[in-house]
Amino acid sequence: MKKFSKVSILVCTHVHMGKHNKSCGRDASLDLFEKLKHQVVEQELDISVREQACFGRCEEAVVARIYPNKEYYMQLTESSLSELVDKAKKCLEIKD
Numbered sequence: 001m002k003k004f005s006k007v008s009i010l011v012c013t014h015v016h017m018g019k020h021n022k023s024c025g026r027d028a029s030l031d032l033f034e035k036l037k038h039q040v041v042e043q044e045l046d047i048s049v050r051e052q053a054c055f056g057r058c059e060e061a062v063v064a065r066i067y068p069n070k071e072y073y074m075q076l077t078e079s080s081l082s083e084l085v086d087k088a089k090k091c092l093e094i095k096d
């Protein structure tokens with residue numbers, strides 16, 4: 001039987017249509033999403049990484065959220081991915 005991860009990182013990849021609408025999908029969130037998955041796999045972490053549609057915090061793109069503690073992480077960049085992974089790892093320690 002499949003055991004589900006206790007910790008998840010959701011990354012917004014949503015794109016709002018319209019010239020003046022800021023959205024995570026316009027800020028290369030798909031690329032960040034793939035790089036985040038790579039880091040989690042490389043470190044063999046029991047963390048689920050999933051795409052999420054808009055969190056309603058579009059002005060702070062790219063937005064991610066860690067569950068189960070529901071902590072937001074805003075303005076995600078390639079250089080801050082490892083910080084996001086470290087926060088998720090701390091959740092793993094709490095849950096074990």
Ligand code: FES
Nearest residue numbers: 012024054055058
């Ligand atoms: S588009 Fe990402 S939070 Fe709205």
